[in-house]
Amino acid sequence: MDLLPTFNNSVALGVVVMQIGIIVLLIMRFARGQFFDAVRQLISRNTLVLAFLLSLAGMLGSLAYSELFHLPACEFCWFQRIFIYATVFVLGTALYIRDIRGIIYARVLMTMALILGLYQYLMQFGLAPETACDANGGVSCSAIDILMFGYITIPLMSMTVSGLVLVLLWYGSTSDKK
Numbered sequence: 001m002d003l004l005p006t007f008n009n010s011v012a013l014g015v016v017v018m019q020i021g022i023i024v025l026l027i028m029r030f031a032r033g034q035f036f037d038a039v040r041q042l043i044s045r046n047t048l049v050l051a052f053l054l055s056l057a058g059m060l061g062s063l064a065y066s067e068l069f070h071l072p073a074c075e076f077c078w079f080q081r082i083f084i085y086a087t088v089f090v091l092g093t094a095l096y097i098r099d100i101r102g103i104i105y106a107r108v109l110m111t112m113a114l115i116l117g118l119y120q121y122l123m124q125f126g127l128a129p130e131t132a133c134d135a136n137g138g139v140s141c142s143a144i145d146i147l148m149f150g151y152i153t154i155p156l157m158s159m160t161v162s163g164l165v166l167v168l169l170w171y172g173s174t175s176d177k178k
Contacts, residue, residue, distance in 0.1 A: 012148035047172025058161035083113035117159035
């Protein structure tokens, strides 16, 4: 039994849920009222845990694609992985030593992953110039190995995880200022 289609569908649904989550969290950030204040405080108190779990899910998802389903990663994917994997360790360490300053480093790492993912996504659809990332006989960075729901590709998965983690980190970094 081929598990890749089931995995792709599950991941794609998760990406859609995360994209909705980004929109809801951005709206809630500016909404007024007791309910929204309580939800913002709950998210702020749990920022590190939520961001750690999301970046861990991103890391495990990329490992599943390469190690379980033998999908080779291009150079852009490798760099996105480096930033996301490092975020897991930064946030894990911040959680372990109870240091909220890990948000600063995680924000930089996830911003870099988001930028690379955005460029690669645009490159996949011909909206950005292609790079010579496959010059050494590797995988083309503009190749679309997975396309779910007509728009979800691997770089978009990376961008979505990075974007949601960044929004959560924003909640955590501004919780003491309000």
